[in-house]
Amino acid sequence: MNARLDGEFREFMQARWPAMVRLAYGLTGDQGHAEDVAQAAFGRAYASWPRVRRSGDPDAYVRQIVVNENRNRFRKRRVTERLTGSPPETALIDVAWTDATREYDERSALIAALQRLGPRQRAVIVLRFWMDLSEPETAAALNCSVGTVKSQTSRALATLRQMTELVDGELA
Amino acid sequence: MKIDDERDLHERLEAAFAAISPRPAPVDDAMSRGRVIKGLRRTAVAAGVVAVAAAAVFSVPALLHRTAAPAPTSPAEQYMVTVQTPGRGSPPGVIAVGTINGQRWWIIADRAGADFTHPGQQDIIIEGPAAGGPGGSDQYVPPLSTAGSAGPVSFTAITSGSNQIQVGAVQADVSYVTVRLGNGTVLVLHPVTVYGTRAVAFAAPARAEITEVAAYSRHGEIAFAVPFNWPGGSAWVVSWLRPGQATAPRVSGVVGSGQVNGKAWSATGYLGPWGTCIALDGAAAQGGLCVPAVPAVSAVGTCDPGSTPQIAGGVVPASVTRVALTEPDGTTVQVRPVTVGGRKLFAVALRPGGKPLRWVAYDGAGKVVASSGR
Numbered sequence: 048m049n050a051r052l053d054g055e056f057r058e059f060m061q062a063r064w065p066a067m068v069r070l071a072y073g074l075t076g077d078q079g080h081a082e083d084v085a086q087a088a089f090g091r092a093y094a095s096w097p098r099v100r101r102s103g104d105p106d107a108y109v110r111q112i113v114v115n116e117n118r119n120r121f122r123k124r125r126v127t128e129r130l131t132g133s134p135p136e137t138a139l140i141d142v143a144w145t146d147a148t149r150e151y152d153e154r155s156a157l158i159a160a161l162q163r164l165g166p167r168q169r170a171v172i173v174l175r176f177w178m179d180l181s182e183p184e185t186a187a188a189l190n191c192s193v194g195t196v197k198s199q200t201s202r203a204l205a206t207l208r209q210m211t212e213l214v215d216g217e218l219a
Numbered sequence: 220m221k222i223d224d225e226r227d228l229h230e231r232l233e234a235a236f237a238a239i240s241p242r243p244a245p246v247d248d249a250m251s252r253g254r255v256i257k258g259l260r261r262t263a264v265a266a267g268v269v270a271v272a273a274a275a276v277f278s279v280p281a282l283l284h285r286t287a288a289p290a291p292t293s294p295a296e297q298y299m300v301t302v303q304t305p306g307r308g309s310p311p312g313v314i315a316v317g318t319i320n321g322q323r324w325w326i327i328a329d330r331a332g333a334d335f336t337h338p339g340q341q342d343i344i345i346e347g348p349a350a351g352g353p354g355g356s357d358q359y360v361p362p363l364s365t366a367g368s369a370g371p372v373s374f375t376a377i378t379s380g381s382n383q384i385q386v387g388a389v390q391a392d393v394s395y396v397t398v399r400l401g402n403g404t405v406l407v408l409h410p411v412t413v414y415g416t417r418a419v420a421f422a423a424p425a426r427a428e429i430t431e432v433a434a435y436s437r438h439g440e441i442a443f444a445v446p447f448n449w450p451g452g453s454a455w456v457v458s459w460l461r462p463g464q465a466t467a468p469r470v471s472g473v474v475g476s477g478q479v480n481g482k483a484w485s486a487t488g489y490l491g492p493w494g495t496c497i498a499l500d501g502a503a504a505q506g507g508l509c510v511p512a513v514p515a516v517s518a519v520g521t522c523d524p525g526s527t528p529q530i531a532g533g534v535v536p537a538s539v540t541r542v543a544l545t546e547p548d549g550t551t552v553q554v555r556p557v558t559v560g561g562r563k564l565f566a567v568a569l570r571p572g573g574k575p576l577r578w579v580a581y582d583g584a585g586k587v588v589a590s591s592g593r
Binding site: 172 | 254
């Protein structure tokens with residue numbers, strides 16, 4: 048690839064790296080995995096960079112690869128990495144109650160709650176409500192129908208409300 | 220914490236994810252990884268080429284001889300094209316590999332609908348040194364399919380820089396397809412199955428004339444086609460003929476001309492074994508349309524059929540004396556078709572717009588003979 052294209056890619060990755068890591072974090076719940084997924088996604092994007100930039104929306108392209116990479120990662124690891132009934136980290140921290148700890152607890156509670164959702168519901172929540180994608184855009188990113196996005200969103204929101212209300216009740 | 224509405228959820232997710240501080244972007248690592256991916260792709264394709272080339276030397280020396288030693292030609296047709304079927308080790312989606320003047324190319328089809336930025340379409344990619352640049356080039360086309368095809372192979376022509384790419388979906392009974400180029404080269408295409416569809420493909424210089432395409436089953440020739448070679452490059456396979464069927468004589472004539480925004484345009488109708496094609500030329504418009512040899516009525520625009528084109532052209536029944544076309548603002552333009560080779564053709568400038576083209580064709584008595592039906 049020529050220096051101009053390399054420079055474009057370099058600039059693009061520098062700018063979008065944090066957002067893609069955060070997206071991957073929303074999908075995986077683990078910062079180490081998130082960075083692996085994002086790096087793999089950018090690597091794939093670089094391999095097809097002339098085509099990716101011609102798509103007119105490289106951000107959407109890489110976002111799609113992140114979702115796919117995460118799905119592949121999940122498939123590869125599903126034997127050893129099973130979802131459990133309890134979140135990997137507890138939101139209930141018995142410490143002095145300050146604004147900082149409250150914020151920290153709320154963030155961890157939400158991340159923990161996300162991790163208790165199935166992978167597709169988690170992806171729907173992150174794409175729809177964090178990335179603000181429309182239902183058709185989310186459906187395209189997840190390679191499913193808009194109807195599936197709607198039903199998964201509805202179930203995920205119901206589950207989240209249940210979980211977060213419980214957390215809220217216990218903390219209060 | 221309660222999730223009362225979507226906005227609230229967005230803000231909470233924003234806060235949760237904003238707390239993540241990723242390490243600095245590992246740009247060099249990602250680029251290095253990307254180079255490995257690209258290298259693997261090329262190695263796999265090259266391995267396929269070598270395997271097939273070796274097999275071909277022992278199995279079909281006559282075909283190789285014809286491909287490698289084209290008949291003497293005029294300087295304008297001095298080019299060398301080869302094509303091979305990809306080997307077993309090729310990555311998914313590779314339809315064909317080959318060379319143009321010694322430079323390698325490979326044609327890859329992505330899975331139809333795989334690219335969410337082009338829903339319902341299939342990405343056809345040409346890569347390699349012959350593709351003219353880093354990363355090659357690609358074009359999105361309707362998914363490869365034989366559904367609705369009048370012939371054994373449904374070809375799609377793509378122009379990529381100075382090359383033309385021909386890619387086609389192949390019916391089940393086709394064993395192989397031959398393509399004769401203007402310089403005498405005969406390419407033999409063996410179908411490969413990509414994502415469930417049997418397909419063939421090849422690349423050639425855009426200026427290379429394609430004089431004949433033929434499809435064969437295990438029992439012999441199924442059909443042949445004489446493509447229309449557009450002035451300036453690229454060929455379209457429009458009509459298929461039965462083996463031994465006489466080919467129609469070639470006739471051409473100007474069917475329309477004028478000016479659009481001060482720029483001249485003209486349209487020429489070409490009739491022949493391919494059917495009927497109307498080619499636009501001039502600063503105001505490029506492109507054209509074709510209809511099969513089987514008598515057909517058409518008034519398809521030369522641009523996006525879903526909107527009103529800049530120049531509309533078509534073929535109408537012999538009894539038609541005028542065609543009325545509706546412009547985007549509702550006004551009607553009337554045009555008298557011109558007889559070329561016994562067929563009635565027309566071309567007329569319109570104001571382009573977003574509305575599909577509507578047209579009605581009348582005979583001398585004012586009776587409607589055909590219409591767009593919309």
